[in-house]
Amino acid sequence: MADLALIARIPSVASAVLGDLAGGFYDAIREGDGESVASVAAFVSSALAGAGEELGLGALHRVGIAGEKRALAVVVLGNSVVIARIEPAASLAAVERALDAAVGTGG
């Protein structure tokens, strides 16, 4: 399981949530509604996992969603899902690299 405290310390990570692919909510740092975040991330992961399979990407590894001001990085680790809220959105790529390093999924 990912070390959420470690992830939350990555620069530009505003909050972090740990959940699972079924929408279960396990932990949160600086996030007031981790339950909803975990549910939505699980929904997105499930939807995109199917799309990834269709597109020949293989098993889903990571999803990045960027808005105007904030971004979200969803990392799938087996059955677990780590969600990092990123501010500003421009930091998404850097945070994704740091996330890969933190959870050991870089490649």
Add this chain to the structure above:
Amino acid sequence: MPNASRPIDGKDLTKLVGLKLGNYRLERLIGRGRMGVVYLAKDEALLRPTAIKLLSWKESDAQGHDPVRWFLAEARLVARINHPRVVQIYGAARQDEHCYIAMEYVVGRSGEAMVSDGPVAPEVATDILLQAAAALHAAHRSGVIHRDVKPANLLVGAGGVTKLGDFGMALGSAEVSAGNAHVRVGTPYYTAPEIWTGGAATPASDVYSLGATYFHLLTGRPPFPGNDVAAVEQAHLRAPVPDPRTHVPTLPASCAALVARALAKEPQQRQASAMVLLWEARHVLQDLASAAAASAPAAPHPDPAAAVPSPPFAEDRRGPAPPAPEPLRVLGFTRRPFFDAAPPAIENGWEPLASARARILERIDLDQVPVLAITGGAGRGHSALCRRIAESIGRERLGVTLDASPAAGDRGLVQLLCRAAGAIVEEVSDEACLDALVERMSEERQHRNRTPVVMLTSVVVPHPSTNGLARIVEAARASGAFKILLTGASGLAAALERCRITPGDDRVPEVSLPPLEREDIERYVRGWIDATLAKGAGPIIVSRDASLLLTLRSEGALDRIDSICENMLVLASSEQRRTLCSWHAWTAADSERWATRPLDALPRRPAGWPPPEVADVIDVCRRGAGMPPWPRIAGREE
């Protein structure tokens, strides 16, 4: 229009109290009709109240008719109809200057008086329609067109018995039909389009008028209201038929379909006869009874309603769910989800309680099982299961569902069932109702070669109508004309035996319904949401903890699931969110619906959700699902 109180020979017809006409002593003026005034009189020979209608027209008013002949023709016309739902004529005579008809006095209220208090309850309005259609059919079979069907001419007496009266405008369809100029008759709000354009009155125009009357009773307003006759005329001729569900959203689709057909502009597009209208009214009545049974409250008896998913909307003969209320439209729902515990399309044809349904259907087919009990805890879905069974068997045999809970109404169980089955009776006694019920069921059995099934839901024993229940069971056993499904709490069969409703040597077999498991509930909720959310609308996400709490709070009872889920959606809508989470599942009411509540009356999410006591409950749920406890460190700063 003539003044009904104008004297026929200079005397005021409204001041004849005390006058004796034949055996009848006039006691009180009770009405003024198009052709006369009506008194309540006492038949001094038979000692019964009688309505006396006195002619008031002069020859000059009669447009070429002999007014006395016209008046007496009405009596002859109505007398030959001879139907229990048509006001009975006792006699007609002329005495001195007074020409009068003595007829049955119906103690009660007219449909007009009832609707002056506002819309009439749908089941009552449909019951009235059903009885009026029976009367109208009898009139048509006698060659009589009523021509003035309207709420004022429907007299609703004791026990809801409805009678069609005032055939005063029926002339022209029989004795005095020849050689007279066309006169448009009827009351504008209820007059068929072909009459407005100068066409002849037909049974179809009476069907139209009865349809318009039904609409008025249901909604509290005529289908085409207005003060200007010309505008009303144009609306009858050209305006689209209004949907009564616009005013009463809870009406079943079959009700709206009945109204739409009855008010079709083209006579040939209406119900082919008043009898067809009656059959459709029976269908509506059964749907209403089913819906009432499905929405019966859980308390105090452990046996309300719930649901069984089923065929897609397109195949659901009850038609689609009604439009979504405003808060749910905001979320993108086009139809109302969790509406009546009769869920829609479920993926892969999955249906909760499917195995129970299969077992019940199997046992219904066994000749040696005239009575079967379906039992389980509160809200296990008995009523909706019965409805699904009714739908399953509906193509091959009659199924009648009735809420038999003590709260269902103040009429006796036998009479309620009689009405729900569409059996017409003159008397309101249980004996007469049972006879009519058995006769109707026997006809159905003979017609379809399959035994009809009566489904009494939410049965509690002892029942306020224990005798009625016993007699229904006895009628089913003795006649073999129908079978009975009783739904209630566990141990119902033994309770029936204790109360001597069923003989001790022949205990009623029971089929027990299990509560829904969490996985079933999740599929059920997803099925409803997917079926009623507009295509292209954003997803509605249900959190894991919300599902767990929903399972806990509903106890697997579909009626509570329905209430909680709809209220969760309303709460989410008020927050402009599309994720249903534990706060929604914890807060949403499980017995009342919030869809019509003002937003500011809804609960607000507190800061720091969940409080410790709720987190403890969530933990219990999580433990059962193999999940770790709720993270108490949520929101922590590190």
